[in-house]
Amino acid sequence: xxxKALPSMSRSDWCRIPEQAxxxxxxxxxxxxxxxxxxxxxxxxxxxxxxxxxLCQNQVLGNPSWTVGCSVDVRVHDYKEGTPEEKAYxxxxxxxGGSVGSASSVKSTRAVFYNSVNGIILVHDxxxxxxxxxxxxxxxxxxxxxxxxxxxxVTNGDYDREQFADNQIxxxxxxxxxxxxxxxxxxxxxxxxxxxxxxxxxxxINLDCTNPRYLAAGSSNAVKLSRFFDKxxxxxxxxxxxxxxPGFPDRKRFGGGPLKNLHYD
Amino acid sequence: xxxxxxxxxxxxxxxxxxxFGWLFFMRQLFKDYEVRQYVVQVIxxxxxxxxCTMFELIIFEILGVLNSSSRYFHWKMNLCVILLILVxxxxxYIGYFIVSNIRLLHKQRLLFSCLLWLTFMYFxxxxxxxxxxxxxxxxxxxxxxxISRVGVIGVTLxxxxxxxxxxxxxxxxxxxxxxxxxxxxxxxxxxRLLQTMDMIxxxxxxxxxxxxxxxxxxxVHNRPSGFWGMIKSVTASAPGSENLTxxxxxxxxxxxxxRQLFLETADLxxxxxxxxxxxxxxxxxxxxxxxxxxxxCVWKIFMATINIVFDRVGKTDPxxxxxEITVNYLGIQxxxxxxxxxxxxxxxxxxxxxxxxxLLITLTKFxxxxxxxxxxxxxxxxxxxIMGMYFVSSVLLIRMSxxxxxxxxxxxxxxxxxxxxYHRWFDVIFLVSALSSILFLYLAHKQAPEKHMAP
Numbered sequence: 001x002x003x004k005a006l007p008s009m010s011r012s013d014w015c016r017i018p019e020q021a022x023x024x025x026x027x028x029x030x031x032x033x034x035x036x037x038x039x040x041x042x043x044x045x046x047x048x049x050x051x052x053x054x055l056c057q058n059q060v061l062g063n064p065s066w067t068v069g070c071s072v073d074v075r076v077h078d079y080k081e082g083t084p085e086e087k088a089y090x091x092x093x094x095x096x097g098g099s100v101g102s103a104s105s106v107k108s109t110r111a112v113f114y115n116s117v118n119g120i121i122l123v124h125d126x127x128x129x130x131x132x133x134x135x136x137x138x139x140x141x142x143x144x145x146x147x148x149x150x151x152x153x154v155t156n157g158d159y160d161r162e163q164f165a166d167n168q169i170x171x172x173x174x175x176x177x178x179x180x181x182x183x184x185x186x187x188x189x190x191x192x193x194x195x196x197x198x199x200x201x202x203x204x205i206n207l208d209c210t211n212p213r214y215l216a217a218g219s220s221n222a223v224k225l226s227r228f229f230d231k232x233x234x235x236x237x238x239x240x241x242x243x244x245x246p247g248f249p250d251r252k253r254f255g256g257g258p259l260k261n262l263h264y265d
Numbered sequence: 266x267x268x269x270x271x272x273x274x275x276x277x278x279x280x281x282x283x284x285f286g287w288l289f290f291m292r293q294l295f296k297d298y299e300v301r302q303y304v305v306q307v308i309x310x311x312x313x314x315x316x317c318t319m320f321e322l323i324i325f326e327i328l329g330v331l332n333s334s335s336r337y338f339h340w341k342m343n344l345c346v347i348l349l350i351l352v353x354x355x356x357x358y359i360g361y362f363i364v365s366n367i368r369l370l371h372k373q374r375l376l377f378s379c380l381l382w383l384t385f386m387y388f389x390x391x392x393x394x395x396x397x398x399x400x401x402x403x404x405x406x407x408x409x410x411x412i413s414r415v416g417v418i419g420v421t422l423x424x425x426x427x428x429x430x431x432x433x434x435x436x437x438x439x440x441x442x443x444x445x446x447x448x449x450x451x452x453x454x455x456x457r458l459l460q461t462m463d464m465i466x467x468x469x470x471x472x473x474x475x476x477x478x479x480x481x482x483x484x485v486h487n488r489p490s491g492f493w494g495m496i497k498s499v500t501a502s503a504p505g506s507e508n509l510t511x512x513x514x515x516x517x518x519x520x521x522x523x524r525q526l527f528l529e530t531a532d533l534x535x536x537x538x539x540x541x542x543x544x545x546x547x548x549x550x551x552x553x554x555x556x557x558x559x560x561x562c563v564w565k566i567f568m569a570t571i572n573i574v575f576d577r578v579g580k581t582d583p584x585x586x587x588x589e590i591t592v593n594y595l596g597i598q599x600x601x602x603x604x605x606x607x608x609x610x611x612x613x614x615x616x617x618x619x620x621x622x623x624l625l626i627t628l629t630k631f632x633x634x635x636x637x638x639x640x641x642x643x644x645x646x647x648x649x650x651i652m653g654m655y656f657v658s659s660v661l662l663i664r665m666s667x668x669x670x671x672x673x674x675x676x677x678x679x680x681x682x683x684x685x686x687y688h689r690w691f692d693v694i695f696l697v698s699a700l701s702s703i704l705f706l707y708l709a710h711k712q713a714p715e716k717h718m719a720p
Contacts, residue, residue: 033470056473069527071520072462074469076477090470105534109527112455113462130298 033076035090036236037116038229041138042123043131044099047176050209051123052095055225060210067097070113077229089233093121107141114142119170119232124196126175126189126206132196135173139200143167170235171202172228179208203228271335278321279314286313290645293629298641302362305642308355309649315347316656320617323663326674327610340674348411351653352389355646357382362642389414412657416687419658422651424691426627428698431562436706438555443543446536454533458526465519468512475509566699569692605668613667620659624652661687 040048049071053061056073075091096113098106120142124132175193190206197204205221207214215222287310291300300306322340325331360381364374393414436442542548588605628648635644664675664684676684 033474035470056469057476068524070462070523072466072469074466074473076473090473092466103531103535105538106531108534109455109531112459112530128298 033088033090034237035092036118036229036232037092037094038119038121038232039114039117039142040093040095040121040123041135041142043125043128043134043138044097046123046125046128046131047209048095048097048123051121051174051176052093054209054212054215055093058212060212067095070094070096070110077226077233079230079233081226089229091229091232110141117142117169118236119172119228121172121174121228122200122202123174123176124193125177126193127177127180129192132175132193135196135200139171143169167201168235170228170231171200172225173197173200173202173204175204175206176209178206178214179211267332268335268338271331272339274331275318275339279318282314282317283310285317286310289313289625293625294632294645295641302642304358305362305645308350308358309645312347312350312355312649312653315343315350316653317621318343319347319656319660320621323617323660323667323675324610324614327606327613327667327671329606337674337677344408344412347653347657348408348415351415351650351657352386352411355650355653356385359643359646359650360385362646366640366643392417415654416658416661417690419654419656420662420687420691421694422655423658423662424694425698428695428700429702430623431558431565431695432699432702432706435555435559435562438551438558442710443540444536446533446540448537451530451533451537454526454530458523458530461519461523461526465516465523468516468519472509472512472516562699566696569696569699572692573689573696609668609671613663616663617659621656624655628652658687662691 040052042048044066047064049064049067050061052071052073053059056075072095073093075093077089077091079085079087079089094113096110098110102110120139122135122139124135173193173196181189193204193206203224205224207221213219215225287306290306290309295306318339322336322343325336357378361374361378364377364381393410543552587608628651632641632644632648660675661684664672
């Protein structure tokens with residue numbers, strides 16, 4: 001799957017619109033918050049729109065309909081909540097619709113949304129094994145798009161563990177429709193998803209988008225989500241000066257602990 | 266004894282067709298979805314198997330394979346089973362799956378699907394009234410009644426698809442109709458799309474911040490005073506929520522715009538790919554074929570008009586006519602009986618194979634375009650229904666392409682249908698479909714360039 005050369009006036013030139021250039025409306029409080037961009041990817045019908053609605057508006061989506069193109073929602077997240085360095089950030093959740101087997105013209109159009117992404121949430125349906133398998137193709141589609149500036153080539157469309165080890169963008173795997181899994185099958189399904197999350201070197205959350213109690217404040221899911229968003233913000237704003245750090249493939253296992261301390265004092 | 270041998274041959278071939286339908290279903294149609302209801306797959310494969318068996322029996326008729334009485338028996342049995350499936354089973358399951366998708370009616374699924382099936386039967390029966398398809402001496406529950414109605418629906422479908430296909434094929438193949446799309450056009454449209462997304466984001470940020478401040482204020486109020494504090498916070502936040510509804514309306518409009526831009530950009534990318542494809546060798550070959558097909562299409566429309574205007578239905582089939590021409594005008598002598606059998610076998614075989622292949626490809630494209638994980642079951646069953654009806658009416662129409670001595674079995678089994686009516690009906694619908702596709706494509710082609718050349 002070779003990457004095409006972009007024309008001279010490339011997308012990446014004008015896609016990174018600085019935050020200050022956005023139309024300023026309302027109180028100055030709004031303009032002063034920084035933002036990060038997180039993609040929400042997955043097959044159609046897994047529940048991405050319901051998930052994004054739940055995350056941003058703390059309400060269950062009443063009438064989910066088919067997403068055409070991309071729908072965005074914004075969540076205000078407190079980075080390092082509870083510490084003196086607490087700061088609020090805007091997290092833009094870009095819910096990209098479509099299926100992984102779409103025509104290449106649709107894929108090229110989708111690619112315009114994958115620019116300058118700071119984090120990716122991969123959503124799959126716990127009742128549908130194919131949607132979990134398709135996550136590999138989804139992540140490749142998004143990551144290839146973003147690796148263009150550093151010139152990394154991908155030889156074929158298959159899953160490659162090396163690529164995920166080098167990956168700089170934090171990933172999170174969310175499984176939906178947990179309520180539709182019968183008690184007896186739960187263990188088997190959860191084991192399978194644990195392997196999946198390990199392949200992506202990511203945390204995983206399993207929930208039901210029609211029930212807000214799974215993400216209630218203080219639950220382990222909410223803690224994982226908060227940690228993921230913190231990691232995304234860190235990668236974007238605090239580790240930028242040091243750029244890529246090669247040769248540290250196992251730093252994620254330590255939860256980024258020693259590396260965090262290097263940059264805050 | 267020979268009957269047993271013949272039956273076992275037929276059953277083996279049926280099992281083969283069933284396996285082929287099963288594989289096609291798994292590999293092509295459902296390759297992105299998970300099959301949870303095996304009933305759907307079984308029904309699809311069974312419909313496919315019995316339809317192909319009908320064609321197989323026609324071929325056997327021409328070649329003279331198997332015993333003539335066992336052929337007749339299998340024809341009847343096959344026809345009964347197919348009608349059973351098309352009129353009873355598939356519509357019932359379609360109703361059942363539609364009802365299962367609606368959450369409200371989930372409890373009484375069976376009841377509502379029976380109701381749906383009864384409605385379908387009523388309309389299906391009423392369909393036969395305006396058409397002069399039967400001689401009045403048949404009873405109510407005879408095969409002829411069912412076949413005639415299935416035939417009408419199937420022939421309409423065939424003619425619609427043929428008409429559209431005949432016009433669309435040259436339009437797609439020929440590069441004369443391709444709009445000129447440059448990279449700058451695409452980039453300009455993408456930039457508009459991203460700007461719209463940014464506008465949506467900034468409005469959503471306002472809404473998110475407003476909700477957050479409301480939530481925090483609400484919390485401060487609720488803690489000291491219980492009941493009255495809550496009432497006060499509700500009335501105090503009223504203007505805030507009004508503001509939110511205004512912004513929400515603006516966001517809705519912008520989201521609609523972003524969807525439009527997305528679809529237009531995808532369309533431009535598709536056109537660009539087609540332009541690149543047309544420059545390759547394969548593309549040039551298809552371009553040439555396109556010219557050829559456009560001539561064929563014009564000829565077919567012309568013939569359909571002639572048939573309708575002069576009220577003529579072809580009496581002889583192409584094989585016999587071809588042989589007549591070669592014998593009379595070209596003076597070539599050969600054994601007419603022997604050659605007519607083989608030539609009609611080849612001709613009918615080609616017609617059958619291309620129509621099956623064409624239908625399966627069209628069904629697959631259609632399925633990819635409109636299905637989602639919720640509706641995939643219903644759509645596959647609809648496609649199975651269309652496929653069954655299409656094949657049944659192909660058998661009706663193929664009768665015209667065969668020499669007289671081979672038509673007998675179809676005429677015998679299907680009873681006294683007015684076959685001429687079906688050919689006339691096919692010509693009318695074909696003409697209507699072809700002309701309206703020309704009009705539709707012309708309008709779509711005219712309207713598209715103006716959208717993209719705007720600054």
